[in-house]
Amino acid sequence: MRRAHATAALQFQVSGSGPDVWGWQGRTLGRRAGNCWLRVVSAAPDKAGGRLWEGTAAADTLVPRSVPRPRLRGVLDWTASDAAYRAELTEYVPVPAVTSGSPALSRDIALPDAWWSDLKTALATLAAVPTDRESVRQGWVDRNFRRFLGIDPVRVRETTTGHADLHWANVTGVPLVLLDWENWGRLPVGYDIGLLHAYTLAAPATAARIRQEFAHVLSTDAGRTGELVALAQLLQACARGVHPTLAPLIARRVEHLTGTPVPAP
Template identity: 70%
Template sequence: MTDSNARQGVFAPPAQTADQQRMRSRHERAARAFSVTASGPEAWGWRGRTLGRRAGRWWLRLVSAPVDKRNARLWEGTAAADSALPRSVPRPRLHDVTEWTDDAIVYPAELSEYIAQPALQSGGPVLTGDVDLPRSWWGDLGSALAATATVPTDRESVRQNWVDRNFRRFLGIDPVRIRETTTGHADLHWANLSRAPLVMLDWETWGRVPVGYDLGLLHAYSLSAPATAARIRREFAHVLDTDAGRTGELVALAQLLQACSRGVHPALAPLIAHRAQELTHTPVPTP
């Protein structure tokens, strides 16, 4: 990630030139609304539905979606995190928000603190090589997750009904019961974590998750970097090596296998399937 607060280069601009122009013009409109000037490199999101750029000491991010697909819970996640999480959780602070509708498309925009230190992985959430991080960084991550866990919320990021519908298909086992939950980031991966000093990015999806889910995700995204994956298991054995932590990790693996079945992270798919098989002792087909 060469520019901060976004996964620079992860996704391409929209395929249609008209959509690129539409997003750029709406991004400029948001900049005028916030009285800032965006000058940094463009950072496009999934299928060109988001566009972020640096604007001086701020990061300006624009989202677009048809009105009938407005996702209030997702779009309010950053603001909700900003007000609910303790200051000890290192994250970009939100400065302002706005939203408007043009031609049946809704445009939420956020202006947040620009974070100078780069993310640990540019180009996507999957760690492509081992990272050498100081002991203090791992301690800071553990402290941040522990502080997040203390926050009460009715935001539910992982639901039992998803497990009930999908475990047999993706893991080949009966659905587990989620008996222990915690408040978590819910999208913990290497493009959302900065180098020291630690900052945790992208709080859109935060909420209640199974214990072990966040760490299970991070571990899964590290499987192609064995030394780092092993470090995660050592640092957080007190979570991952419990019955509740195993359940949370299985949920994370099943969700990633669903993503892999749709063509996401193809190189990681066999490693995730192998890890799932280690936990379930049941053959798991590679997507």
């Protein structure tokens, strides 16, 4: 991956600086490159392409500029003997993400009213973007709800366009910028906010602020459904050893919403 990153930097005529930032299971590698950010994605040659591969470029084309995000400067694809690569050169965001190294908050934070207003506006604008990209599918709900939530699968009846990976390592402080657009697409109403809220459960005052700001979503039947989908997907990740300290908090939230204890892992 480091060789691939160096290859992309040479092609884009930029120089990498600063620390390496690795993505899930080493699938991505990002690093600052002057006034840009250079990120390389890898996949097996027969797995390249598709929704995640094209997400950043699709967002740059289809999502309005009023939604705060890094602008794409260039894309480069190539295949080596053992892997396919996509390099994405985007503008560098000088404001750090709210968290680093973990998508979850471990303590309460103070964000100004304007930040929350900007987040609501950004998500409302994104919701109106037409796309056939599916970030969450009914089939996943049907297969996994009883296993992870202990309840019958729900029918997702209201969908919207969303970010699909809304957590604290993908949002900056002031000013707000939304990062990491590879997974955006159609998803249940309430999913994005339900996911962000779940990643905030260890910070009760900030979690309460989310419930206050987005009560118009989370308090509806559709919003509750979307939140349950987000919680189920997080419990699946917890079952794989991710977010161990968050798992009991998520289980408690599920029981609050459903009245049913979460099955033992």
